[in-house]
Amino acid sequence: MGFVTAEPIELAPLIAAVQAPERGGVASFLGLVRNHHGGRAVLRLEYSAYAPMAEAECARIVAEAEGRWQVSVALRHRVGSLAVGDVAVAAAAASAHREAAFAACRYVIEEVKRRVPIWKREFHADGTEVWVDPTATLQHA
């Protein structure tokens, strides 16, 4: 299975994929669709990806984390139409001890947001819709 999926994301299989007898700590992160953004009520999001590059970039990020810490990492990002509360992204990192697990999980999610070519279109309760531009958040913060 790839990193980018149109299917709902479950955390348990990701944790199962990284846990092992010698790894005593698993840190995980779930990114969920929020019901508000920039002061507007959000009904749903549509995620789209440049899929081949998104896969390649996720693989690079996981490899970087596994090279920097003694961890095993699992990562998924959803595409398609998501409702409020749906899981958009999930990461799990397992290590012998918690420090590396937390650090690697944090690294992976931050790099996903910074580097993976995925976009989201936001559908508002008032009927408007917009491509989300995180670089423009200061304009309506």
Added chain:
Amino acid sequence: MPASITPSLTVRVLLFASYADALGAESVSLTLPSPATLATVVEHLRALPGGEQLPAKPLCARNLAHAAADEPVAAGDEIAILPPLAGG
């Protein structure tokens, strides 16, 4: 020798999200003077109808990896111009 012999290369450029909306296409084929860089690609895209909505220095990718504007492009490269990323 006719002027049309000026070296050129043709590349296909992938567009996504707001940039695909701006150009009204998910990919465009561009014939560029050779040698060319990603900056040349952006310059030619911005000259197309709707292309003026693209920033002068957008994120670029070449062969499935982020790439700087001064990277050269070659025939057969997979080039993509990326709107601000919004994953997560």
